[in-house]
Amino acid sequence: MTRVHDMGGRWGDGPVDPAPGEPLFVKPWHRRAMALTLAIGAAGRWSIDASRYARESLAARDYARLGYYEKWLAAVANLALARGLVTRAELAGAEVAQAPLDPKAMRAAQVEAALRRGSPSLRPGPAPRFAPSDLVRSRLPARNVMIDGGHTRLPAYAAGHIGRIVRSHGCHVLPDSNAHLLGEAPEPLYGVAFDAADLWGAPERKGDEVMIDLWQSYLEPVA
Numbered sequence: 001m002t003r004v005h006d007m008g009g010r011w012g013d014g015p016v017d018p019a020p021g022e023p024l025f026v027k028p029w030h031r032r033a034m035a036l037t038l039a040i041g042a043a044g045r046w047s048i049d050a051s052r053y054a055r056e057s058l059a060a061r062d063y064a065r066l067g068y069y070e071k072w073l074a075a076v077a078n079l080a081l082a083r084g085l086v087t088r089a090e091l092a093g094a095e096v097a098q099a100p101l102d103p104k105a106m107r108a109a110q111v112e113a114a115l116r117r118g119s120p121s122l123r124p125g126p127a128p129r130f131a132p133s134d135l136v137r138s139r140l141p142a143r144n145v146m147i148d149g150g151h152t153r154l155p156a157y158a159a160g161h162i163g164r165i166v167r168s169h170g171c172h173v174l175p176d177s178n179a180h181l182l183g184e185a186p187e188p189l190y191g192v193a194f195d196a197a198d199l200w201g202a203p204e205r206k207g208d209e210v211m212i213d214l215w216q217s218y219l220e221p222v223a
Contacts (some may be wrong), residue, residue: 004063005056006142009157009200035068037076038115042100045083048119049179054079054152084165123186125171129215130190134165135222136194138214144176151179154218157199158210162222163192165210174215188216 007013025031041051054075058066066074080086090096106114130136132168140160144150153175177185194210196203 003056004060004077006156008155015088030069033073037072039106040076040080041086042106042114043104043149043172045085046079047173047178049151049173049175050118050181051075051079052175053179056151103124121186122169123171123173123184125186126188128168128187128188130165130168130216130219130221132165132167135162135193136165136190136219137162137222139220146176146182147180150176152176152218154214155212158194158212158214161194161198163194163212163214166191166193169213172215174217176217190216190217190219 025034037051041048046054055071056063057078058071058074060075063071077086077091081088081091086096116137138161138174139145139154142152142154142156142159144152163187167190169191171186174185174187177183190213192212192214194212196208196210197206199210
């Protein structure tokens with residue numbers, strides 16, 4: 001799947017140049033947008049992969065005009081609507097009746113520990129097919145083979161290129177499946193090194209490499 005969010009290696013978007021010392025939350029509502037996303041995610045109605053898919057599935061014109069946290073809010077609204085947690089009228093500002101607190105809701109005292117823990121994706125699973133130093137080719141095109149137009153973590157700029165296995169991270173939840181309620185389907189995840197010249201054509205320095213974590217089903221052996 002190649003959508004507007006898949007910007008790696010694309011010309012004309014300008015450099016990523018964060019201002020030194022810029023605060024994490026530039027505006028007060030940014031903090032609330034992040035809190036809302038984490039709070040509703042803790043209820044377990046969708047996975048982190050589903051939330052990423054919701055953000056990247058925003059209409060291209062909206063994705064281009066919305067700011068970072070505006071994208072988060074738009075994705076949460078779409079997910080909540082799709083899961084029946086809110087109605088269109090409620091999103092439009094209609095009065096919302098008080099509902100009982102979700103039993104999975106985090107209390108304030110639980111938030112810090114939950115943030116530090118994150119969302120571990122390591123799972124038991126099949127033995128790795130590849131070993132360090134093996135040459136592999138990434139799948140072309142970069143797409144979800146389970147769901148047409150579905151979520152994948154294989155970036156378009158790396159699709160079809162030859163890389164070298166650097167390390168095996170163990171088995172991890174497969175986003176291509178987990179984003180679409182098809183189960184976690186854990187499989188081996190690898191750190192793969194690609195020659196920057198192969199990906200970009202003009203690397204900053206000769207010999208530079210780009211490291212990407214890729215799932216086993218994204219890769220095939222190079223004879």
